[in-house]
Amino acid sequence: MTTKDIGPKNPLQKGTEDAIDYVDERSGVKTGTRWFLFRNIPEGTSWFQTLGFTAMVVFGMQAITGIILAMYYVPDTEGGAYKSIEYITNEVTWGWLVRGMHKWGASVMIIVVFLHMARVFIWGAYKYPRELTWVTGAFLLLLTMFMGLTGYLLVWDQKAYWATVVAVNIFASAPILGPYIGDILRAGPEFGPATLSRFYSIHMLVIPGAIATFIGLHLYFIVRLGISEPPWSKRRLRIERDEEDARREAARERAKALPGAVNYPSTWPVEAKESAR
Amino acid sequence: MKPADKKAYDKDYAQAKKTGKPFFPYAIFKDTIVAGLVVVATIILAITVRVEVGEPVNPSTTDFVPRPEWYFYFAFELLKIFANQNALTPVIMATFMVPNILIILLVIWPFIDRGPERRIWKRPFAMGMIVLVTGFLCYTTYLGANSPGGVGSGGLPLTGLDEAGTAGMAVYMANGCASCHMVAGVGAPGPGPDLTNFGSKGWDTAKQVAWLKAPNAPMPSYASLPPAELESLANFVNGLGTKYK
């Protein structure tokens, strides 16, 4: 540690510092954290660039509320699923709030992810070198929508049941692979108890795992490549103005070098220059 | 982008980074504020607009619509656009071609739009795309939000209903056919075709039962209905427009 020793250290503080140093020596967390937090980002970074982080936080909120819901939810088609949802909504302390946050959070996440994508698109932030950041993001969008699709069935009410029957039929109607995809989603040729457990595990384990993985990749690209600068940041506008000036200047120079051009003293009135040409 | 453009970008970005500021605390500060506001907004929504528990899954209730979450309305509307068309634009367009083309476009977009220009007003093609796609999504979501809701248990305005016809109509209403098919102006205008004059096709009972057991997607299979109900339903549908008008 760089702090100067003035007298014996508080043993607790010394112990903590030693422990951190011990872990850092082996894992590099301190260096890594410093590298992550104190990397430079362009000066003009805007409020619109907070939407990706917001999507991440909403995903975290969905994970937490989802884990709480999973403590009470029963994937049972014989009324158990429906009753457990009723129980969460009406009996469990704060259950209605957790369910409400999870349900609204799904819509909020879709909206935030779309807005984030719109900002990336409008800024051309997917261009070199960030093409693969966009590709991982596109998969995140699809996975987020799949999350909504699979979660919808879990309440096992009429509306959700039939909407999901239709949605699965849509997948099953695809040529060649369709029937297999349909069987995989339904866990057989018919909608039934196995379908619900399958949707439950896809919604709780498969997609969240995939989203976490893709967020990891997405972040790796972002940190490695740096967050892009707004195409109309003050710095960019200044450079563009300078370039424009330089271009004009060059054009003027070229005009002067043309045969027949006369070098007039700059004090001459403009009209005189024009008529003399 | 040409190698020279890439080099110019790298150089420019390095410059921006050099004259920039650290991620912590500047970016983190803004991020936390926006994310915090969004989480608070979600909690407020959850408190003010309570989620309900819908009807339990039960084939004998009469009014339900296969309605997806609002962010899938566009897909259902797409189905309706293609459902009542001829053989040239079959349902496969809506269920397979269009969505997959959109998804592929989404994934490979950075490899299509590769020019060095980043200012949106100098990228008319990209600008056109975003206006088109946003407009389409907003419009179809709006249509989905305003499509007819539950059909109710009132039955269909048909004449000539005998005892068998009434029984068949009850099965029809109980199984959500009306949420995809229209008969005599009652029911959703899609994704299934209008069945008002279906009888004129002259299907027999066996053909209709076979269809109901194994229809084309996205229509669900009704193979799990009791055989008596299936038969009664088949006779009812086959009589639409001829016996029952």
Ligand code: HEM
């Ligand atoms: C679960 C969904 C997503 C999460 C959690 C997420 C997260 C993030 C974060 C934290 C950033 C840093 C900059 C910022 O906040 O704007 C970012 C940047 C980026 N995202 Fe996403 N994102 C998601 C979805 C998407 C989607 C759907 C796309 C596009 C198809 C996308 C494409 C990009 C690109 C190209 C960047 C780099 C932009 C730049 O450097 O200016 N992301 N993302």
